[in-house]
Amino acid sequence: MRKRYLISGRVQGVGFRYFVRRAAGRLGVTGWVRNLASGEVEAEGQGAEEDLEMFEVELRRGPPGSLVTEFSVTGVSDEVRGATGFSIG
Numbered sequence: 402m403r404k405r406y407l408i409s410g411r412v413q414g415v416g417f418r419y420f421v422r423r424a425a426g427r428l429g430v431t432g433w434v435r436n437l438a439s440g441e442v443e444a445e446g447q448g449a450e451e452d453l454e455m456f457e458v459e460l461r462r463g464p465p466g467s468l469v470t471e472f473s474v475t476g477v478s479d480e481v482r483g484a485t486g487f488s489i490g
Contacts, residue, residue: 403432403447405446406460410470412442420464423463425487428452435490447478447484448454 408417414438421434421444422448434444446456465467 402453403433403445404414404453404457405477406444406446406457407473408442408444408463408469408471410413410459410463411466411468412463414415416464417442417467419480420467421460422487422489424456427457429455431484433479433488433490438461444470446487447480468476 418434418436419447424430425432425434425435425446428448430446430448432444432446434442437443444460446453448456461469461472
């Protein structure tokens, strides 16, 4: 399963991307995260459904100093076969 996340609020300049990468590593989720020029953070995760559910909980919470005010999730239909790791863009 693969999902894309768009997170708004105080999510840049607070270590959000590194928090996301650590959460992904703990949960066995592969994918990527990046800052957008709009001030939002965009991430994509791939993994088992229950792992992505826990990943979403982590993304909604964020690291200390962050404040998530808006959060959206969309499914991505094409899985990346043999995907490994989680990158920060």
